[in-house]
Amino acid sequence: NDARRFIALSTFGFYTGGSLEVELINFHATPENDSAVFGFSLDKTINDGMNPSLDGHQDHCILQDAIKKLDNNEIVIYFKLDLKNKKLRVVYAKCKDKQIVHIYKNKEDMKKTVPGANNCEDLNLDITSTIKNGHSYYNASFIMPVESLQEEGLYNLFFHSCPNYNPDTETFVDFTVEIVEQNQQSYLSAGDMPLPALYCMMSILFLLSGMFWVFLLKQSKHPVYKIHYMMAVLVFLKAVSLAFHGVNYHYIERLGVHLATWAILFYIAHLLKGALLFVVLVLVGTGWTFIKHVLTPRDKKLFMAVIPLQVLANVAEIILEESEEGAREYAAWTNFVTLVDLLCCGCILFPVVWSIKHLQEASQTDGKAAMNLRKLKLFRHFYVMILCYIYSTRIIVYLLKITAPFQYGWLHEMFREMSTYVFFVLTAYKFRPASQNPYFALSEEDEDDDVEVVLYLDICRLTESGATEGLKKVNSRHDKDANKVPLHQSLTEVTEEEKDALLGKESSHEYD
Numbered sequence: 001n002d003a004r005r006f007i008a009l010s011t012f013g014f015y016t017g018g019s020l021e022v023e024l025i026n027f028h029a030t031p032e033n034d035s036a037v038f039g040f041s042l043d044k045t046i047n048d049g050m051n052p053s054l055d056g057h058q059d060h061c062i063l064q065d066a067i068k069k070l071d072n073n074e075i076v077i078y079f080k081l082d083l084k085n086k087k088l089r090v091v092y093a094k095c096k097d098k099q100i101v102h103i104y105k106n107k108e109d110m111k112k113t114v115p116g117a118n119n120c121e122d123l124n125l126d127i128t129s130t131i132k133n134g135h136s137y138y139n140a141s142f143i144m145p146v147e148s149l150q151e152e153g154l155y156n157l158f159f160h161s162c163p164n165y166n167p168d169t170e171t172f173v174d175f176t177v178e179i180v181e182q183n184q185q186s187y188l189s190a191g192d193m194p195l196p197a198l199y200c201m202m203s204i205l206f207l208l209s210g211m212f213w214v215f216l217l218k219q220s221k222h223p224v225y226k227i228h229y230m231m232a233v234l235v236f237l238k239a240v241s242l243a244f245h246g247v248n249y250h251y252i253e254r255l256g257v258h259l260a261t262w263a264i265l266f267y268i269a270h271l272l273k274g275a276l277l278f279v280v281l282v283l284v285g286t287g288w289t290f291i292k293h294v295l296t297p298r299d300k301k302l303f304m305a306v307i308p309l310q311v312l313a314n315v316a317e318i319i320l321e322e323s324e325e326g327a328r329e330y331a332a333w334t335n336f337v338t339l340v341d342l343l344c345c346g347c348i349l350f351p352v353v354w355s356i357k358h359l360q361e362a363s364q365t366d367g368k369a370a371m372n373l374r375k376l377k378l379f380r381h382f383y384v385m386i387l388c389y390i391y392s393t394r395i396i397v398y399l400l401k402i403t404a405p406f407q408y409g410w411l412h413e414m415f416r417e418m419s420t421y422v423f424f425v426l427t428a429y430k431f432r433p434a435s436q437n438p439y440f441a442l443s444e445e446d447e448d449d450d451v452e453v454v455l456y457l458d459i460c461r462l463t464e465s466g467a468t469e470g471l472k473k474v475n476s477r478h479d480k481d482a483n484k485v486p487l488h489q490s491l492t493e494v495t496e497e498e499k500d501a502l503l504g505k506e507s508s509h510e511y512d
Contacts, residue, residue: 001030001172002328005061007159009040009326010179011048013190013406014146014155018183022157023141027081027175029163032136036171037162039063039088040079042144044101044153048402048409061162075101075153079142081127088140090123100150104143152190154406159326177326180256187256188249191409196253198410199246202417203239209421210235213428220433227283231428234276238424241269242417267318274314278306278344281386284431285351298354306347313340345390352383378430385426392419 014020022040029036041062063078078091090103104110105125127140146152157179163171186193214232217224244266251259282302320333393416400412 001174003161003164003170003172004328005161005164007161007326009157009159009177010181011154011156011189011325012181013153013192013409014181015152015183015190015407016146016149018146018181018190020144020146020155020157021141021178021180022143023139023178025139025176025178027138027140027173028135029161030172030174033163033171034083034136036083037061037063037160038081038083038173039160041158041160042077042079043156044075044151045156046153046405048154048406059165061160061165063160063162077101077103081138081140083127083129083136083138086127086129086138088125088127088142090125090142100148101144102147104145106141106143110143110145154190182256186253188253189409190407191404192249193253194410195413196246196249198414198417199242199249202421203242203246205421206235206239206242206424209425210239217433222433224433227280227431228433230276230280230283231424234273234280235424237269237273237276238420241266241273244269263321267321271311271314271318275307275310278310278348279303281348282306282351284427285348285382286354302347302350306344309340309344309347313337313344316340341394345394349383349386352379352386382427382430385423385430389419389423392416 012020020042027038029038063080078089080089080091082089092101102110103123103125125140125142127138129136129138131137144155159177161171161173163169181187181189183190183193188195210232213235217228217232244262248258248262248266251257251262286302316333316337320330320337323330323333396419397412397416400415401409404411
């Protein structure tokens with residue numbers, strides 16, 4: 001009981017030796033009208049961003065119009081259901097298309113039929129009908145083999161219900177359509193055939209990188225925090241997810257359908273990986289375990305928003321994977337996944353922006369400007385890294401998907417995985433366990449040294465003006481190291497000769 005004007009049934013890239021088989025089963029329209037126009041359209045393009053059969057035909061049914069003039073590389077074929085005469089009428093846009101793309105009723109008909117080279121008449125295929133409970137049900141089928149290089153391309157199959165373009169009427173259609181698409185020795189589209197190997201190779205790369213990261217953590221002489229081990233778990237989950245994804249695609253390539261076991265394992269790993277990724281990004285952005293060990297109420301509220309959103313996005317993506325392209329809810333789930341994903345991406349930027357703002361304020365007030373400015377620089381770099389990651393894995397991936405030729409449809413997936421890998425490596429490098437990492441707080445001894453240097457420089461500036469001649473400078477802080485010589489014992493009355501000597505040392509940068 002579907003009242004849509006047109007339904008996108010399938011998009012598939014064919015190489016030479018491939019074939020498309022379509023079988024329409026138990027087609028029924030309510031109200032019944034054997035003069036109403038229903039049917040399919042099949043168009044061939046070079047990439048996913050072009051659709052000549054629907055461009056400019058959103059307000060009226062394309063099956064009722066003459067096929068517009070197309071480029072040489074584009075092919076459009078109409079399959080009109082003539083319910084009154086029980087014929088499936090195949091209409092070609094150009095006469096030469098009939099010599100390029102051959103349509104048959106079934107495989108048996110394909111073996112014994114030799115298409116005429118000069119025959120430009122429309123092809124008519126038989127439709128069978130049955131009557132059940134006083135209602136007519138129709139069955140039709142056709143097959144399109146890809147036999148030459150001219151026939152190779154990305155094919156889009158649509159079903160059209162022309163009565164629903166009339167705003168005064170609403171017609172509900174009920175049917176089952178079985179579609180078998182295959183290339184030579186593979187059930188994957190031309191652009192998806194390298195994906196099993198790609199996912200397996202990326203899985204191995206992430207696994208080796210995760211093992212190297214754990215080795216660095218174990219060998220590190222610097223503080224290792226919980227967030228570092230969470231990073232390691234994330235990398236291993238990513239590797240496992242890619243491995244299951246590659247195995248799942250392997251069985252689709254060989255059998256035409258995925259095995260439920262591998263599909264479920266992939267969905268579980270993908271769900272955990274997606275949730276942990278955003279948790280780690282938010283924790284790194286808030287500075288948890290690095291510079292604070294307790295999350296603020298604002299951070300907790302952010303987690304309460306990000307984690308459910310990410311779980312929803314992953315569940316919706318799983319539902320989308322299990323849905324057919326022509327299902328009524330497919331478009332709704334696609335839009336929902338996009339919206340929730342963008343919300344999650346926006347949420348992970350908030351803690352980084354908050355940390356940048358906090359460090360900007362702290363660098364002007366707490367007397368630790370150098371340390372806070374180093375942290376501020378790191379957080380700004382992290383902010384830019386997140387923006388680049390979001391931009392490359394969403395926008396650039398989408399542009400590659402719609403612009404790349406059909407046989408290179410795997411490029412956007414490779415770009416997505418490589419961008420993710422580069423982002424993981426850069427994040428691990430920026431926040432690795434290291435004493436010189438500006439993300440870590442300085443030790444107390446370093447703080448004392450910084451205070452003494454600041455006091456010394458202040459004395460030099462004051463004595464240069466002569467305002468503090470004979471002044472004794474006392475360290476206001478209590479020494480935490482009993483063996484360290486206090487500052488008030490090392491600074492005595494300042495004479496003109498000592499001042500000149502001190503200024504000379506300062507110019508040699510011995511106290512930098």
